[in-house]
Amino acid sequence: MTSAPPGPVLVIGCGLIGTSAALALTEAGVEVHLEDIRSSNLELAVSRGAGTADPVAAPALVIVAVPPAGVVATVKRALETWPDATVTDVASVKAELQTRITDLVGSSRYVGSHPMAGSERSGPMAASSRLFEGRPWAVTTAPGTDPQATARVVAVAGIVGGVPLVMDASAHDRAVALVSHVPHVLSVLAAARLEGAPEEHLALAGPGLRDVTRIAGSDTALWQDILGSNADQVRAVLQHVREDLDRVIDSIGADADRLGRVLQSGQDGTRLIPGKHGTKVADLATVFVSVPDHPGELSRLMAHTGESAVNIEDIRIDHELGRPVGQVEIAVVAASADTLVEALTARGWSAYR
């Protein structure tokens, strides 16, 4: 990664992602110019200090952050207008885009980006210079990509706080099918079954159901686009899911060993997911604490946890069925769990592991 900030950056499209990148670059001392065909977005982004609306003569980098349908045309215009500029975009699916751009003049100066960050909201008012902080930022390339262009995009991803990961555009699409798009479909399939269920059945729902179905609550139009634009990769993985599902349907109640093998492959899969500092989920233990459900109690618990000097790896809170108490689950490194239980118990909490 280079250390010097790149020359002027032009951000085209002042939505959530474009404005957030512009804010972060401006904070880092980079000269940022802004463009948006919606003048209201442009004015808002400028008013938030994201950059200037003045035209730029020779940007070092152009970040195309327009809606998916406009990406290719905007990248084309940027490559033609600024013959020395590196051009990137922020669309969430890359291979087809890369193929269409490869035929353009200057395509070696194009590098794809997919910052793995977002918000429930959109537009320049929802933007934040911290949006990319600690998030993976995929930087996607093709065989003809100029390595200097790649280095420039990697540098910018790092400057805005992201964790740049360089990969081939097709590899990226296979990866997001696996870690994002297919899990989304499975979350949807679990949630879809709840329609028409009696309320008393749903009253038995626990934290597991809420975890599995959480992302199914996301914007359906957005996901219709995302899945559609990565259809081949997602379909390929879903075919394998279907084979596993058939294995479960066939073996359940009939062949416990075969069912067990599918369950085991799932458990093995969870151990491959990177956690904090490389800590595998299996090294963590959960401490359960009952917390009265009114303002301040959770803060008190957190302060006491801090006094124990045990670092918190994760926290989950369950509020159940209108009872005046919540269950807080604090994940810590397994070796520290008893220390935390003792510290909290000594301070009057009902804690156990």
Next chain:
Amino acid sequence: MTSAPPGPVLVIGCGLIGTSAALALTEAGVEVHLEDIRSSNLELAVSRGAGTADPVAAPALVIVAVPPAGVVATVKRALETWPDATVTDVASVKAELQTRITDLVGSSRYVGSHPMAGSERSGPMAASSRLFEGRPWAVTTAPGTDPQATARVVAVAGIVGGVPLVMDASAHDRAVALVSHVPHVLSVLAAARLEGAPEEHLALAGPGLRDVTRIAGSDTALWQDILGSNADQVRAVLQHVREDLDRVIDSIGADADRLGRVLQSGQDGTRLIPGKHGTKVADLATVFVSVPDHPGELSRLMAHTGESAVNIEDIRIDHELGRPVGQVEIAVVAASADTLVEALTARGWSAYR
């Protein structure tokens, strides 16, 4: 629910669930007797103050908390030995059990229980009198069940802190297939696909993947048993899942409207899941805060959040890829989100919604 504590309670099986129930009943002033064929378990439970190992002449209630394979024989012995006792068990699947017990002498005095609580650990040392606090406790019946026996089990479920939900044994099994067993299978199917994926692909994993796959990391032998014992109900729901999956496979990249309808039914399903105090997920907003990843910072954030007087509905923490900062997501009622952002920003945090 009755208010007087029931007469003597006999707990057979001093594992996690039995000992936890015994501890909670003893704390509530109920006379508790304990039995376990493993004398070490019995001694540990007694030493923890869960009750006495002295025999009981006439228990009002017998809680059978032995492993699944021993439930019917133990319930049979209890019904025969104590002709005035109500007998319950704590197995997680109920209909088949109910059918087998219905033929026994005294079966009208049997009522099923399924406390929706657990821990990663097992045995009497992992037990806690607060294990059931705020958790649903299904109380399952058949047409021949004595209503007084049902009332007694409902009372005990409430005394130990659970939220009793009375339902037919078959309805219970359909319900847990829907809200627990099938979501578990879908979590496993998402996680199973990760095997063999290159590390750089997995590096793109975000919080969505971790949510969907979390429960797939659970004990596979336990889930082999649970799924096998509710095979018919789970298979029936999975057949519908398969139809939806085929709809997705067929429509992705080909029929966006059809794909959109499946996504919509998933989103609709998430809105049916009961949240805190009946708050639907849709009424909540998320505030994002960047937190340096060392002990005490999270406590400081929680204390400041408490000062804002905004009540926390949920907290999530993301630690990404070894960066020295974590992203904390605080869910609050949507109308309070801006108040919280302002309060945290004023105290020096990088917060946005």
